[in-house]
Amino acid sequence: MIIGKKHYWLLQVFGWGCFFLWHIFGAWSVDRMNSPEERLIITQRAAGFALLGIAMTHVLRIVILKLGVLAKKIAIQIWLFLLLTLLMSFIAGTAEFFIYKQLGLFIKAEERIFHKSLLLILLNNALAWFSYFIIWSAVYFIYHYVSAAQKAQIDTLKLKSHIKELELKTIKTHINPHFIFNALNGIRAMVDENPQRARSAITELSNILRSSINIDKSETVALSDELDIIKDYLALEQMRFEDRLQVAYEIDPQTINKPVPPMMLQMLVENAIKHGISHEVNGGLVEIKSAIEGKTLELSVENTGCLKPQQKGGGFGIRSIRERLQLMYGDHAHFEINQSEPGKVRTKLTLPASI
Amino acid sequence: MRTIIIDDERLARNELNKMLSHFESIQVLDEASNSNEAIEKIHSLQPDLIFLDIQMPGKSGFDMLSELEYVPKVIFTTAYDEYALKAFEVNALDYLLKPIEPQRLEAAIKKLSTSIPVDSKVPGELPGSDLLTENSQVFVKDGDRCWFIKLNEVRLFESVGNYAKVFFNGHKPLILKSLNALEERLDPKAFFRANRKHIINLQMVEKIEPYFNNGLLVELKGGEKIEISRRQTVKFKERMSF
Numbered sequence: 001m002i003i004g005k006k007h008y009w010l011l012q013v014f015g016w017g018c019f020f021l022w023h024i025f026g027a028w029s030v031d032r033m034n035s036p037e038e039r040l041i042i043t044q045r046a047a048g049f050a051l052l053g054i055a056m057t058h059v060l061r062i063v064i065l066k067l068g069v070l071a072k073k074i075a076i077q078i079w080l081f082l083l084l085t086l087l088m089s090f091i092a093g094t095a096e097f098f099i100y101k102q103l104g105l106f107i108k109a110e111e112r113i114f115h116k117s118l119l120l121i122l123l124n125n126a127l128a129w130f131s132y133f134i135i136w137s138a139v140y141f142i143y144h145y146v147s148a149a150q151k152a153q154i155d156t157l158k159l160k161s162h163i164k165e166l167e168l169k170t171i172k173t174h175i176n177p178h179f180i181f182n183a184l185n186g187i188r189a190m191v192d193e194n195p196q197r198a199r200s201a202i203t204e205l206s207n208i209l210r211s212s213i214n215i216d217k218s219e220t221v222a223l224s225d226e227l228d229i230i231k232d233y234l235a236l237e238q239m240r241f242e243d244r245l246q247v248a249y250e251i252d253p254q255t256i257n258k259p260v261p262p263m264m265l266q267m268l269v270e271n272a273i274k275h276g277i278s279h280e281v282n283g284g285l286v287e288i289k290s291a292i293e294g295k296t297l298e299l300s301v302e303n304t305g306c307l308k309p310q311q312k313g314g315g316f317g318i319r320s321i322r323e324r325l326q327l328m329y330g331d332h333a334h335f336e337i338n339q340s341e342p343g344k345v346r347t348k349l350t351l352p353a354s355i
Numbered sequence: 356m357r358t359i360i361i362d363d364e365r366l367a368r369n370e371l372n373k374m375l376s377h378f379e380s381i382q383v384l385d386e387a388s389n390s391n392e393a394i395e396k397i398h399s400l401q402p403d404l405i406f407l408d409i410q411m412p413g414k415s416g417f418d419m420l421s422e423l424e425y426v427p428k429v430i431f432t433t434a435y436d437e438y439a440l441k442a443f444e445v446n447a448l449d450y451l452l453k454p455i456e457p458q459r460l461e462a463a464i465k466k467l468s469t470s471i472p473v474d475s476k477v478p479g480e481l482p483g484s485d486l487l488t489e490n491s492q493v494f495v496k497d498g499d500r501c502w503f504i505k506l507n508e509v510r511l512f513e514s515v516g517n518y519a520k521v522f523f524n525g526h527k528p529l530i531l532k533s534l535n536a537l538e539e540r541l542d543p544k545a546f547f548r549a550n551r552k553h554i555i556n557l558q559m560v561e562k563i564e565p566y567f568n569n570g571l572l573v574e575l576k577g578g579e580k581i582e583i584s585r586r587q588t589v590k591f592k593e594r595m596s597f
Binding site: 177181185186188189190192193239240241242279280281283 | 364365366367369370373389391410412413434435452453454455
């Protein structure tokens, strides 16, 4: 249904071509094509009609596009279409009169009306044009209405599948297999070394697995819930990295009940370890902060490390965070990542602090 | 087999050490927690075998291997890294997924002890001073791809600036070594400096023809044609006449 400019012109020529033939046929059926002079004048008039029709409707189309009529509300669209069609009819009627007068193409009936009153013939012409143009407008309007509806339908479908795909991907990225198997390996070693720690590590791992499986069921969770997961996660990573991983929290008590997207802050912490701490031979510090700034909730994760240029714009993780924020909050949420000071990388989420 | 365990996590090293204690053939000499430490220990202890974690801080296991002068047998250990393993041309590779299954470990060790022995080094000899023979294996990393290469599979070394291009089978990766440094380390019985830019493997020579200037042109099994300079031609004739 999406038709380009080529089809527009084809339709124009076809439509007005039919109009032209209809005119000739009409004249022939009332025996007005008997003498050569008559034939010439009728053909010229019919061609004039068709050309004027094409020209005027094309102007009408330009005006419609220029005014952006098709983007307006449906009721306004209909009124504008009527108004523009009427206006164009008067212009066409007037143009027709002067052109035919110039070329001497009047037929007798018109001569008679003209002699009565100029206004009358202009009005007569305009009404005739209006009846043609209104058909043109209707076709144009319906065509665009239908194709817009179809496009909207396709867009919704696309968006839906995109969201699904994104959900799947985010879930996948949240359960980082490398982390799970390393944690399990650590736990196996702990079973002999420190059975108590091994037991709690299994609980921590189950908590993380459970929340990453449940992620699609809730749009937001309280920050305190998210922090619980992060604490479990970091406890497991500390079991692996031992004194190479230091953790510090700076949580504003006002923020703990604020809603946040699930597993998003966790993902930042995970990346802080994956791209930061795990590359440092001597390890480093991960700092998690939350604060309220006016009407926004600021969550940040800082880690020891260096920001590689390709990480700035976005690997998959960063892109999926940005897309999730866009879907959930539109333009009211932001994400940034930067080298806050030498040897330190900071990621920051800014969310609306509603409720 | 004298073994070193290389992993950045103490728990992982402990666990593997404990598992290896059940194998009489394995003697764990030492452990290393990062690549630099590992390179040092491999040079000084010259183990027969290393267990190597691929992801480590600083340098990855692959980067570490490509810096080694002497490459022992390697069993890779990794938690999950399909990319790193895919990058690897599987010829001498054995790898274990953590947590390691005892049966898989046993199979890997069995496979090693029945395989053709890599040239064993006399312990205590200074690293770097000894020659690489045709049975020595080297580890080559070029971009994302890695290979274990037996030197007798190498047809040709070609100098490219500070690098050398290694021709073997269908591949020609670059290594960061000068041709002169390579010449010093290669066994002169097997490898021959043909000219300023090339070292050839004498066992890979297919055809020899006379060439301009009293030189020679040899064709290798891979189809490469290498000119032997006039000066080297005399030496070459000497070598081949024996």
